[in-house]
Amino acid sequence: MPRAHRRTALLAASVVAVPLLLAGPATAAPPEREDRGPEADELLVIGHRGASGYRPEHTLAAYELAARMGADYIEPDVVSTADGVLVARHENEISGTTDVAERPEFADRRTTKVIDGVELTGWFTEDFTLAELRTLRAVERLPGIREENTLYDGLYEVPTLDEVLELREELSRELRRDIGVYIETKHPTYFDGIDLSLEEPLVEDLDEAGLDRRSSPVFVQSFETANLLELDEVVDVPLVQLMSNTGAPADLVAAGDPRTYADLATAEGLAEIGEYADGVGPDKNLVIPREDDGTLGEPTSFVADAHAADLLVHPYTFRNENEFLPADLRDPGEEPSDYGQAIDEQLAYWEAGVDGLFTDNPDTGVVSRELFED
């Protein structure tokens, strides 16, 4: 569809009722595997928020390092500024990942809001213009676990999505391989409600970067459902439905729809998702849950059910530190910040049949994939 028509269609889609997910029996044929993105038949290592195990997350430095470590895709989460520019942050409240709390000139911007039903106090991207946000600097989210990353506190700006796409292009040229972008829209219903819809600028940015084709090295992902249904009507790039292992999509909650992520994760739910999405990004516990004692359990039917619906499976999030590992893969007696048997955890997931994984440590992901493929 021509770009102008796409924008018109998307805007129109945002003001009409979107058919509810799982509203009826699956009728449309799921997309053929070969019709998806260029990496569809390869096992993917996705640099989660960049190489966020080694640099403050969602900075150009984190994305660049992820690509240089061998990540196939880099993963920007996006939110909006007051002037409608998409920037890379995991959430719109930015006190945990920038130095905003130390800036006296922005002290009066501190406020309390309810985002997706959760009351938060802090500073929010939608209350800053891009120019104002540019004066801030990124800091490490997990200084207790990743003390070494604090070395880089204060060095990097909050990047725009445009800049991430430019970096992707430069690195693809230099490294002589396509570096993909795996873009997540954060809180889309909330941003719709404050007239800062994320989807229009996202489509525009992808179009301008020439990343609007079915074969473009792009995935667009969301924990919500309605925005993916909208995007399915107006973009060709592959879409991924994210799933938590608790709660429900914020758009369904806002609409009074009782369905939860647990409903979406059933074979029936996955078959319905296969009508509009090309993959699913489940919490890794949906693929292999932990036992009551915290050790890694046995795989569920999730991967088989998703593959039956022609959906790729890219679980999140794999991290090297003991803090985040199953109890039986932690190194006893060592610190939560020390590395445990992260490769063994990832091998269990490759063996369970996943098609890729989100990891804060892309170099470890590359190693585990090599071991699995050998």
Ligand code: G3P
């Ligand atoms: O998008 C996959 C994974 O990143 C989802 O979790 O909270 O890190 O965005 P989150």
Ligand code: CA
């Ligand atoms: Ca994400």
